[in-house]
Amino acid sequence: MANPSAVCNGHLHHHHQKQNNLLKSGIYKKNGITKGTKKNGISNGTLYKKTFIEHFEQAPMYVAVLTFLGFGVGTIFGYLRDFMRAWGLEKRNIAAEREQQKDFVPLYQDFENFYTRNLYMRIRDNWNRPICSVPGPQFDLMERVTDDYNWTFRFTGRTIKNVINMGSYNYLGFAETDVNALKTVTIELQKYGTGVCSTRQEMGTLDKHVELEKLVAKFLGVEDAMVFGMGFATNSMNIPALVGKGCLILSDELNHTSLILGARLSRATIRIFKHNNMQSLEKLLRDAIIYGQPRSRRAWRKIIILVEGIYSMEGSIVRLPEIVSLKKKYKAYLYLDEAHSIGAVGATGRGVVEYFGMNPDDVDVLMGTFTKSFGAAGGYIAGKKDLVDFLRTHSHSAVYATSMCPPVAEQIIRAMKCLMGLDGTTQGLQRVRQLGKNTRYFRRRLHEMGFIIYGNDDSPVVPLLLYMPGKIGAFARRMLEKNIGVVVVGFPATPITESRARFCVSAAHTREMLDTVLNALDELGDFLHLKYSRYSKSSHPELYEETRLELED
Amino acid sequence: MDIKRTKNYLFWLYCQFELITCSYLMEPWEKLLFYTFNVTVLVTVLYTAYTFVPAHLSTAFHFFLHLFGNQHENTVSIVK
Numbered sequence: 001m002a003n004p005s006a007v008c009n010g011h012l013h014h015h016h017q018k019q020n021n022l023l024k025s026g027i028y029k030k031n032g033i034t035k036g037t038k039k040n041g042i043s044n045g046t047l048y049k050k051t052f053i054e055h056f057e058q059a060p061m062y063v064a065v066l067t068f069l070g071f072g073v074g075t076i077f078g079y080l081r082d083f084m085r086a087w088g089l090e091k092r093n094i095a096a097e098r099e100q101q102k103d104f105v106p107l108y109q110d111f112e113n114f115y116t117r118n119l120y121m122r123i124r125d126n127w128n129r130p131i132c133s134v135p136g137p138q139f140d141l142m143e144r145v146t147d148d149y150n151w152t153f154r155f156t157g158r159t160i161k162n163v164i165n166m167g168s169y170n171y172l173g174f175a176e177t178d179v180n181a182l183k184t185v186t187i188e189l190q191k192y193g194t195g196v197c198s199t200r201q202e203m204g205t206l207d208k209h210v211e212l213e214k215l216v217a218k219f220l221g222v223e224d225a226m227v228f229g230m231g232f233a234t235n236s237m238n239i240p241a242l243v244g245k246g247c248l249i250l251s252d253e254l255n256h257t258s259l260i261l262g263a264r265l266s267r268a269t270i271r272i273f274k275h276n277n278m279q280s281l282e283k284l285l286r287d288a289i290i291y292g293q294p295r296s297r298r299a300w301r302k303i304i305i306l307v308e309g310i311y312s313m314e315g316s317i318v319r320l321p322e323i324v325s326l327k328k329k330y331k332a333y334l335y336l337d338e339a340h341s342i343g344a345v346g347a348t349g350r351g352v353v354e355y356f357g358m359n360p361d362d363v364d365v366l367m368g369t370f371t372k373s374f375g376a377a378g379g380y381i382a383g384k385k386d387l388v389d390f391l392r393t394h395s396h397s398a399v400y401a402t403s404m405c406p407p408v409a410e411q412i413i414r415a416m417k418c419l420m421g422l423d424g425t426t427q428g429l430q431r432v433r434q435l436g437k438n439t440r441y442f443r444r445r446l447h448e449m450g451f452i453i454y455g456n457d458d459s460p461v462v463p464l465l466l467y468m469p470g471k472i473g474a475f476a477r478r479m480l481e482k483n484i485g486v487v488v489v490g491f492p493a494t495p496i497t498e499s500r501a502r503f504c505v506s507a508a509h510t511r512e513m514l515d516t517v518l519n520a521l522d523e524l525g526d527f528l529h530l531k532y533s534r535y536s537k538s539s540h541p542e543l544y545e546e547t548r549l550e551l552e553d
Numbered sequence: 554m555d556i557k558r559t560k561n562y563l564f565w566l567y568c569q570f571e572l573i574t575c576s577y578l579m580e581p582w583e584k585l586l587f588y589t590f591n592v593t594v595l596v597t598v599l600y601t602a603y604t605f606v607p608a609h610l611s612t613a614f615h616f617f618l619h620l621f622g623n624q625h626e627n628t629v630s631i632v633k
Contacts, residue, residue, distance in 0.1 A: 066573045069573065069574065070573055070574060070575045071575075073574050073575050073576070073587070074575045074578070077575075077579065077583055077587075080583075119578075122578040122579075123578060149580055468572060468573060469575055469578075470571065470572040470573060470574070470575045470576075470577045470578060471572050473577070473578060474572055474577060527565070527568070528572065529569055
């Protein structure tokens with residue numbers, strides 16, 4: 001693939017601008033690969049420099065019918081079991097009110113508790129599995145069994161070794177225990193210890209934080225950055241500092257809970273636009289500017305658009321060029337949460353801003369986390385110096401939360417230096433390229449096999465749709481029997497009919513590991529009948545081309 | 554060999570039934586209850602079909618025959 005950043009003498013040069021001369025702007029017209037994909041509209045063609053293909057195929061109608069049938073049977077048996085528990089025919093293992101509280105407002109009668117008691121409990125052994133090694137490309141699992149259908153577990157004492165890890169957010173493979181790689185981290189651990197015991201504004205700002213913030217700003221190409229100890233808290237504690245009452249937040253339908261929590265805590269008005277749908281966003285922006293605030297009709301103090309770089313449940317990438325052009329037209333602000341995309345997309349791993357070849361000055365607030373691609377913990381907010389100085393004084397996290405501990409900061413510094421090439425090797429760039437190769441290979445093979453996969457072709461998050469509730473448990477258990485650990489997701493994290501298995505491809509996965517997983521998926525797909533796609537490509541297109549040429553002779 | 558394949562195929566069909574109707578998740582006594590209910594309903598439907606469908610079909614046949622028979626006589630009288 002064309003790489004705009006050149007490698008000279010072991011140092012990487014990164015160019016923000018001047019990427020459009022390398023790719024013709026007409027390339028978007030050469031789509032037309034498979035049906036059932038959302039193609040980039042011709043009207044916005046000049047904004048996208050490479051093809052933007054996303055898949056959100058719908059399953060055949062009988063799948064939806066059978067899913068509802070499965071849920072129906074489950075619900076009927078749920079009511080039966082609840083009845084038996086209420087009348088004392090069965091032992092009660094779940095949380096229930098005390099005798100004295102029987103006449104109060106009931107606590108456990110809503111749908112969520114019903115669902116947890118009767119459907120989640122039956123397949124609960126597929127979640128919260130304790131692991132006992134570093135979550136690299138393979139890990140060790142503690143074996144546990146249940147004697148009473150998942151109400152209690154006990155450990156047998158055995159560990160299952162070398163389970164292939166398809167669930168950890170280890171995109172660049174920095175979750176490693178190699179002594180040479182962690183040399184600087186060990187030195188810092190011995191120098192600083194592990195506790196900081198203070199907040200940023202009191203005594204918790206260390207020289208490590210200053211060094212890390214300068215490095216993050218340099219990495220992203222912005223003026224300044226600030227780091228926080230926890231990724232979730234970065235969103236939920238800083239959005240209230242940036243917006244308040246009288247402001248308008250336009251948030252994507254499928255935003256993460258941390259963004260939603262931060263938006264609700266800020267007490268601004270929240271309006272939701274359809275997932276990645278620019279017409280919906282534009283309509284909301286126009287209405288906001290024409291009609292203003294609800295009762296007083298005054299102009300909004302601020303309009304801010306909250307989006308994510310890669311959406312972790314769908315695997316879709318945000319349409320950044322269109323959002324930036326909309327934001328400039330309607331004078332709104334943009335808050336981009338790059339939790340899953342920093343390090344994972346882009347030619348040198350600098351996120352969706354680089355992936356689309358855009359200027360980081362176009363995004364007002366760049367937020368990201370270090371948990372996913374850097375093998376550490378924490379989050380950052382980057383942007384103009386005024387913004388970051390404001391956050392240093394006004395953020396709740398800066399005032400009340402403990403700051404990041406020094407060994408973790410050093411891990412991020414060494415990972416970022418590796419990515420930027422400042423440690424003298426090209427290992428960082430190799431990791432990014434390996435991730436890109438692994439992603440494309442994995443997605444292509446899954447499409448060929450006939451599974452329904454959601455998301456953009458370049459995103460390392462791969463959701464595979466399972467649909468029926470019975471198959472969620474069967475899939476996860478059988479994959480574990482084959483020594484592969486996967487994450488399955490159902491309601492309420494996804495819509496009730498679209499339960500899925502989510503794979504996270506890593507740069508540390510070798511081709512053999514991916515082939516093992518793909519063969520297991522092929523077998524399991526046939527056994528569980530998961531290959532619902534109507535648009536599977538043939539696996540050998542080159543042979544097909546050859547025969548056509550012969551016929552034309 | 555064919556019998557083995559048929560058996561495998563039937564087992565696979567049974568697994569699909571289990572997965573789709575969530576009986577894969579049920580405890581043994583729940584499965585017994587569910588299957589008993591299903592089998593009872595199926596047997597009742599089949600018995601009703603066996604008992605009543607021939608009678609209904611012959612009644613319907615005679616009804617339509619009678620209808621078309623009358624029409625035939627009418628046309629003959631007009632031509633005369």
